[in-house]
Amino acid sequence: MARPTVKQPQSPNFDAAFGDGFTVKDYCEKEWESVYYAIRELQGRALRKSKLAQGDTFSWDAYKAKFAEVFGTPDNKRFTLEQMVSYATQKWGMNLEELKAYNRRSWERRNVEVKVSVIPNSVKTPQTLKDVSSWEVSNRVTDTWATDDIPY
Numbered sequence: 001m002a003r004p005t006v007k008q009p010q011s012p013n014f015d016a017a018f019g020d021g022f023t024v025k026d027y028c029e030k031e032w033e034s035v036y037y038a039i040r041e042l043q044g045r046a047l048r049k050s051k052l053a054q055g056d057t058f059s060w061d062a063y064k065a066k067f068a069e070v071f072g073t074p075d076n077k078r079f080t081l082e083q084m085v086s087y088a089t090q091k092w093g094m095n096l097e098e099l100k101a102y103n104r105r106s107w108e109r110r111n112v113e114v115k116v117s118v119i120p121n122s123v124k125t126p127q128t129l130k131d132v133s134s135w136e137v138s139n140r141v142t143d144t145w146a147t148d149d150i151p152y
Contacts, residue, residue, distance in 0.1 A: 029074075031081060034100045034103040035099045037106070038099040038102045039099070040064070041102075042091075042092055044067070048060075048063075
């Protein structure tokens with residue numbers, strides 16, 4: 001005797017109900033993008049370090065174009081999430097959660113906002129750097145090695 005099949009209720013298509021202007025990306029798509037950008041930055045930093053050590057130049061724009069050619073883009077994926085995580089595990093020993101955490105830290109580092117509500121009178125206004133030598137300017141600039149050369 002055949003077993004009766006039980007149909008699972010289908011969830012309504014909420015995205016269609018909300019319309020084009022109010023849809024949100026699926027969770028898996030967000031994960032894919034986090035992994036994509038984490039790998040792009042990890043590999044780019046490693047390549048940049050290698051190129052500079054060899055005395056070569058490194059172009060983030062050229063690298064990002066080549067990376068998109070190989071890995072695709074968030075709109076035109078060439079590999080699955082699992083394949084990309086496997087690649088990251090092979091190259092850097094990082095799993096999905098570590099890649100997401102790396103991307104989150106990278107995002108936070110790039111989007112640091114200083115919120116100042118009131119500047120006390122004791123704070124001097126910055127002097128203009130007109131007629132100042134480049135050596136003096138370079139000594140006034142703080143070290144921003146982590147984010148100064150990564151265009152996003």
